Amino acid sequence: MLGSLDARIPAGSLESKWTDHKFSMRLVNPNNKRRFDVIVVGSGLAGASAAASLGELGYRVKVLTYHDSPRRAHSIAAQGGINAAKNYQNDGDSVYRLFYDTIKGGDYRAREANVYRLAEVSVDIIDQATAQGVPFAREYGGLLDNRSFGGAQVSRTFYARGQTGQQLLLGAYSALMRQVAAGTVELHTRSEMLELVMHDGRAVGVVTRDLITGEIVPHSAHAVVLATGGYGNVYFLSTNAKMCNVTAAWRAHRKGALFANPCYTQIHPTCIPASDDFQSKLTLMSESLRNDGRIWVPVAHEDGREPHEIPDADRDYFLERKYPAFGNLVPRDVASRNAKTVVDEGRGVGPLRNGVYLDFSGAMARDGESVIRSKYGNLFDMYERITGEDPYRVPMRIYPATHYTMGGLWVDYELMSNVPGLFVLGEANFSDHGANRLGASALMQGLADGYFVLPYTIGNYLSDFLGDPALGTSEPVFADAEQEVADEMNRWLSTGGTRSVDHYHRELGKLVWDYIGMARDKTGLEKAISEIPALRDEYHRNVRVLGSADTLNQSLEKAGRVADLFELGELMARDALAREESCGGHFREEHQTEEGEAMRDDENFTHVAAWEWNGEGTPQTRHREELEFENVELTQRSYK
Amino acid sequence: MAQTISRVSTPPPVRSEPRVRLPWPLSIYQTAVGKKWVMGLTGAALLGFIVVHMIGNLHLYEGPLEIHEYAETLRDLGTKLLPRTWLLWAMRIGLIIAFGLHIHSAYSLSRMSWAADQRYPGGRNYIAANFASRTMRWTGPIIGLYLFYHLADLTWGWFNPDFVRGDPYHNVSESLGSIPVAILYIVANTALAVHIFHGTWSMFQSLGVNSPRYNHLRRYLAGGLAGIILVGNLSFPIFVQAGVIDDNGRSVVEELQQHGAAEGEDH
Amino acid sequence: MSSEINLTLQVWRQPGPQAEGRFVTYEASGISTDASFLEMLDIVNERLIENGEEPIVFESDCREGICGTCGLMINGQAHGPQKSTATCQLHMRSFKDGDHIVIEPWRATSFPVLRDLAVDRRAMDAIIASGGYISVNTGAAPDANLTPVPKETADTAFDAAACIGCGACVAACPNSAAQLFTAAKVQHLNLLPQGQAQRWARTEAMVETMEEFFGSCTNHGECEEACPKDIPIDFIAWTNRDYIKAKVKNRKLAG
Ligand SMILES: Cc1cc2nc3c(=O)[nH]c(=O)nc-3n(C[C@H](O)[C@H](O)[C@H](O)COP(=O)(O)OP(=O)(O)OC[C@H]3O[C@@H](n4cnc5c(N)ncnc54)[C@H](O)[C@@H]3O)c2cc1C
């Protein structure tokens, strides 16, 4: 079957790989491009940018999204910003430094060549977005402003108020709509991809369900591009949008695409804690708050006093205490784990004792309330809207929440999965972030993939098929896939169970959060491996999906998505169990230094784990892609 | 020429492109925003007339001869250059056209909105829309109907057996002396003030006259104008009823004219 | 502090686009005031499913007030009673025990109801497709700092660009006009130096596409009140101005 995985990384020096490769790739001449059909599933940053660029080049593109409009995709929620090695601040930034920071931030679990390319094209993204009219923040001189963002010592983050993802997505969306108007892109909204169609070992199309009419529709093409986002919603509670799910990637996985590093998930330290069992999602508060807020909990367990009644002596500023050098500004994972520790100790605050304080009273006394208001006014307003508490008077309560998933479908240097003709972009691939993503790098990666990488590399694949029309949708492979989808719908509708899909999703989320959350250990992971399938079996037996398949039926939509999340959850546990080390977002209790720092095992785990589907009920096979580090030296982090 | 080439599948449009594209600048009037412009411009013209007309009518308080003089002056306007009453007629024609366009644009845009709009069976709560803005499509026709009556009564003299051409003082006191007519005037002119209250403000938006530093002034101007028109125009029926404007059925102008005619004097 | 309230909901139920709709009354008891409005509906739905009734269809995604997917007419107000707040960010603190809440979908001829509270808003995408972009192919862009943009201009453009495309402006407008949405989109690009080349073509195309689907603005200002992003109607005036200019300029360009 699969030997050791070959990422097809071009030879040559790090700096010249991409340039040389672009030159050596086969091109499709402009007249021939219109003879190729490409399906792009997903219209987030990665999908919209890819589809627009392919359309501009002249390919016949079909965009499928389950959203009602491409502009809604989850990318729209990104707040902080986007990195680029522009060095406009003259503070010593460079492509190499961005590359280096990303590799290091990812705890040396990403491919050097990919990351270098990412850093290289990052500068073009800013140019492209600005030309599209993305209103990045500017200085009084009219030039672009930058801020610094977690894990970097230079100011390289471009931002558009707290709505960078929105503005970038609207830019990509406008480019996409321009191609729709030009007729190069055919847009299908409210169309959910439910099957990948394969022929001769290649991806040749997909099957979608029209979410309004329930119609099952085959789509064929020369290549299929998945840009379907991350799987953070396996935790049920996360900062991801409600509709995010793994279905597209998972159905491809079930058809043979390898799923890489599923256990790499990122937890964001500053989210608003859940207020009750009915909580439907968590809201992120910008990380920048940690610049001025001090994090603390009471020294005493179950201290019932109001925060202002607790004197300084009875407060534990635990990050400042443990990490005097970085204090409240330690990296995301360190801050998150420490918050979990104190909450697990019973020192959490708030009605449910599930948070820690983020206190601005010191900063307000020092700089004045108006300064704090001008810096964080809208964040404070948002906090008050959600919690009903005034953060100018009462310290904020925060707690970590799942935010991003580094794992995803395995892809080679050209962003093609092991399934020929299936390309994967954005958060859906296992990406360039290794075991941990730096702030403001996801937007960069999604757009790099879509604008600047895929449009080149897809030609290299397609040029082999010049003159071959796409497989007709009347071929039996399509009929089979359509039948599978139809059967699935009927299965859900005829379960006749008693509990809702959301109920099981919530239960699954609890298991995943408890066992495969911020800190994992062998016992927990083994429990997860036995409990998740048990719950899944109950789910399949006892879920209640009412209504019919030929209308807008949200329970039915969710039923399949949650089923896939169950399977993914189990795989996450297996992956986490197999990775006997701590790295980035994957923290194994068994592998930590005496100070509680993550301890990597470079000798045995400097590789990507990519899992192969073996059919339902049989555990997946773990394949490895060895990671070679020729340019950076592997070091252990320390924030003491 | 703009062509809308969106290949997004959508629900069917509620308004189709005009069958014939008229030549520029008439083509502007074929679009909704263009019609809005015309409505704003004609509204401004009508507003100008209303203000001038009200001020002119204040001559009533000076007495029958003075208002007669004033009316004659209007007819004499521009006589240095043009034959008598030509300029007045030019203005009248302008106003008639403005009025026609105002009504036509109002009508066709209202139709467009009705086609686009769906009611809320659960009812709805207005926050910003005020009484004036919501009743434009009522106050407008009220003014239109009133105007017809007004002209028929005070200009053409259809309803008034005592009508004396050229004696506004007499005609007004005769007409508005009747209680139903006074009420009609009060209602219609209140409607007018309400129409102006929203219309004046709306006009700035429609014509794109907007500069954040001065925007608050637009509301003041609208309120001020509506107030002035309201007070000024309502004063006439009220003071006629109160007997302040009253010639006891005796037309001074008629007497003057007969007298003048007797003396062979050409006024 | 949180407390529990009981509510009576009157919800628009409509099985499909062609079907007749009607109001159905539900008791929502024991709702925490900390719940968001949509979480309250989640709870109601959970109970409906338990009782074997189909849940109420309503749309949401980010639940952070940024994606524009959610949107309900709550007691006759688009996005409900709290200003500058999308439905998903509205919390039950805004309601009292015993309140009666009427919930309807957005209504406009070009927003046909798909089911219950979900509507089709593709007409807004058509407006964007007709010109809501700057035509720059990938890779053709000059350096981002080549064209300085005065901070004030960039900020004003951002105020317009903040529109989340929710359609509340249309829903709230007594004329079902989409002027605020269109104006926000037009002005975002018209204000920036990058958008000048296509300024007049864009304005004309987008406004005329808008007119195919939506009503005519009579400057009620309801849209501004309903807008969760506080887009001011000043942009409408500027777009009207640009439109007439466009009519003049495009003619010259064409002729
Ligand atoms: C709260 C928050 C803040 C963030 N802030 C930042 C930040 O400041 N900087 C940063 O760099 N990153 C940030 N991120 C991460 C970043 O936003 C995402 O990683 C990135 O936007 C993902 O983009 P994407 O295009 O890969 O996927 P998405 O934007 O998730 O798009 C997925 C698309 O796929 C479609 N789709 C999925 N499945 C199917 C299917 N089965 N059928 C049809 N269509 C389907 C969806 O409709 C959608 O269009 C943040 C994330 C969160 C949650």
Ligand code: HEM
């Ligand atoms: C002499 C009397 C009138 C004056 C001074 C007047 C003035 C105005 C003004 C200034 C506007 C605002 C235009 C804009 O927004 O661009 C307006 C709008 C309007 N007018 Fe008139 N108008 C008069 C008579 C009428 C009549 C007779 C009708 C109808 C038969 C009418 C119907 C309307 C309507 C429907 C609107 C649109 C509502 C709106 O824009 O808010 N008006 N008018």
Ligand code: HEM
């Ligand atoms: C209470 C208020 C008003 C009074 C007392 C009044 C009085 C008069 C009088 C006396 C005349 C006849 C003048 C003449 O023929 O010499 C007249 C003419 C006219 N009025 Fe009024 N008017 C009033 C309000 C209005 C309003 C609100 C309108 C418009 C909507 C209006 C429109 C006209 C017009 C169009 C003429 C004909 C002008 C002409 O012949 O050129 N009037 N008015």
Ligand code: SF4
């Ligand atoms: S202008 Fe405001 S109300 Fe209208 S779509 Fe945009 S955000 Fe929504």
Ligand code: F3S
């Ligand atoms: S509410 Fe409607 S009428 Fe105009 S100002 Fe807003 S679009």
Ligand code: FES
């Ligand atoms: S759900 Fe995204 S704005 Fe409300």
